[in-house]
Amino acid sequence: MHRSAPRLSRILACAAVPVMLVAVGCSSDSGSDGKKNAGSSSSGTASAKPSEPTVEAAKFTDLPDPCASIAKKTIEDLVPEAKKKGGTAGGSSDLSVRSSCSWNGLDDQGVKGSQYRWLDVGYTRFDSDQSLGSGAERATADYTKQIAKTKAAEGAKKVAAEPAAGIGEEATLVTYGLSKTDEDFAYATVVARTGNVVVTLTYNGAGYAGAKTPSSGDIVKGAQKAAKEAVAAVEKTAGAEDAPPAKGDAEDTKAEDAKKDAKKDSDDAKGDS
Template sequence: MHRSAPRLSRILACAAVPVMLVAAGCSSDSGGDKDASPSASASPSASAKPTVAPAAFSELPDACKSVKKKTVGSLVPEAKDKSGTADKSNDVSARGGCSWNGLDNKGVDGSQYRWLSVSFMRYESDQTRGPGDKLAGEYYAKQVAAVKATNGAKKVKDEPSAGIGDQATTVTYDLRKTDADFKYATVVTRTENVVATVIYNGAGYQGAKSPKAADLLKDAQKAAKEAVASVAAANK
């Protein structure tokens, strides 16, 4: 009879405290399970995040040398600077570009203007954002959308292009500027974690006809293939 009184007092005391405390201090009249180990009550540690694989390419080529001199000479006759004009970049391993332009004066037959540009964007793998090729793929899609939305562009056509990198899309359109009808051919391509964009356009002046869109596109694709090959060569 004398033993039951302390036990009854303990039960009544536990009934008066919050439920969460009951589980911690009143689950047993013996003061807890002596066999419970500290490791059994500890919360499981957070699982380690999977390691993101390094990006395939760590360097970019010299954009002004990414297209062969012979190709530049064919696409841009009478180029002002055959070596090209490099874009300004604060990190040449992440982004770079180059352009060429020239006016081929054919006398009474008028003049032909051509402009060619090549630009690169490289992405590193990131533990939070994901693999470099995934990030490049996202930029690739945005780049294609931006080209298609060029202000003032008419007769816009886009289609996938096989045989150029891992992904490639060609976009062609017409654009009226400087009192001339320009034809544009753009190739956006991704090779692993690098996106290369080749823009080629031209127009006829002084009575000369504008170049054919199909011819411009064929030449732009040739330049894009050389640009993609230069990425792999720069990372050997």
């Protein structure tokens, strides 16, 4: 009986050894998994996509008053006897994005009949948008659409289109004839783009009571003159805040500065005495 006790102790000690080895093995596997997880996390961070470049900012942030965009003298020449000298503004939910104005009048020439004239100017401004593109790109697309729309005018005859030089960054002149109210009308439309703004100006005329239809050349000349003024109004509106002072204002400013300097010198002299 006394000899069996040491033998039992040795058996229990040997049985405990595998348990320790298993524990050590588990600890090692856990460390390996930790390294794998850390590597996976690092890989995920490295694969992040760079941010997209921003589009170019729009050049113009506002539109001019369309009814004041064309000089009064020009209106008098192109639309004699206009019903409303100041024009009739078109409806718009946001005048900084879309606006228009029109004039019309019938000039009674007695036994020679009457001459009818109609002038319309419209503005559309496009903002830059990350998903849609820059304002200039969007305006260019609309410029193309407006030309196609004008050329497809219902009932238009002898439609012709050509570039119009010296009006905005790009411009197209579309001319055609149209019969309505039993009279023949001569039409000229100038579609122009400056920056992110599209300007569409239409001028037309007809002779009533036996009067002759105005020549296409006269209508084109009038449309181009008015279109140049309409485009210039956009550029003037955008640059008004940055414009230098007028010559008279500059001289007044210099005179005022001179008075201030003289007063300061006088005050300094009194202080020294």
